[in-house]
Amino acid sequence: MAVFDTPVATHLLQFATTLGFRVALAEPDLTGTRIDGDTDIVVTDHDRPELGAVLRDALNSPARWIGVMGNMRHAGPHVAALRALDVPDDEIARVHRPVGLNIGSKTPAEIALATLAGLIADRNNRPGGPFEQRP
Structure with a gap:
């Protein structure tokens, strides 16, 4: 599931469909979306005012994996947004940040590709998934 309608989300949903994933776009919140234990939630815009509420709702769901796109050189705004909503540390x-494989992505399509590759690696218990940080 991609959260927020962005250029990255457009490519993410297109590529995921081609790969056989069940896809959904949530905009501006998760209301009415079907989330189960196989759902991966990727928030594609970390500057939206709804960020905290969306992530709080995602954390209260049975989602398998939750991540927010962003540059690892900067503090994630999701932390302050969630703390303001009294979400425990x-x-x-x-909430994972950054997401995807570190392939030097620049364009929305490249970022979507790296994100899906990381999710597939994680689902298959392979190294290089979204949790592996590289110097």
């Missing part, structure tokens, strides 16, 4: 730690 152990729950905040479940």
Whole structure:
């Protein structure tokens, strides 16, 4: 599931469909979306005012994986947004940032490709998934 209608989300949903994923776009929130234990949630815009509420709702869902796009050289705004909503730190730690493989992505299509590759690696228990940080 991609959250927020962005150029990256457009490519993410297109590529994911081609790969056989069940896809959904949530905009501006998760209301009415079907989330189960196989759902991966990728928030594609970390500057939206709804960020905290969307992530809080995602953390309260049975989603398998939750991540926010962003540059690892900058503090994630999701932390402050979730703390302002009294979300405990152990729950905040479940939100992954950055997401995807570090392939030097620049364009929305490249970012979407790297994100999906990371999710596939994680689902297949392979190294290089979204959790592996490289210097």
